[in-house]
Amino acid sequence: MMKRTKKQLLPSIGTLLEELLTKVLARVGSSIVIDLFNMKLSCKEFYRAGVDAEVLRRVSLEKLPAIPWRVKYFSRKKQELRIELLKKATYLGHEEAAYMLGLILLCTNYPFKA
Known part of the structure; x- marks a missing residue:
């Protein structure tokens, strides 16, 4: 040993x-x-x-x-990073990410750039 x-x-x-x-x-x-x-x-x-x-x-x-998403995940702090990660996952074919990204863009005034 x-x-x-x-x-x-x-x-x-x-x-x-x-x-x-x-x-x-x-x-x-x-x-x-x-x-x-x-x-x-x-x-x-x-x-x-x-x-x-x-x-x-x-x-x-x-x-x-079930948590208040707007507070924890979509607050202004690091919002750009979160949006970019959702866009990347959407581009890779993740349907749930595409749905979430669509909801965020519809419900906020986030300036979307393709």
Whole structure:
């Protein structure tokens, strides 16, 4: 049995293949989108994998909790980033993102640029 010395470190998330991280986040996002958001906040590697086209294509909005969306998700703070991510997901064929983007654009005075 080998003893681990103090200088030997455990592998970090950064040592995993990017493709594997993308698949993990796509799987998480396809079941519970809130967990995907929380994972993306936890480290840079998860954030980068979380904005991959495959992840955005598979995100499910079915289990999104009933909360006042306008306050938490569509407040003025970082609104442009959220709109851009919805536009990207819509472009990639995500029907729920297209629906949400349409609703936001219809219900707000957000200046839409194609």
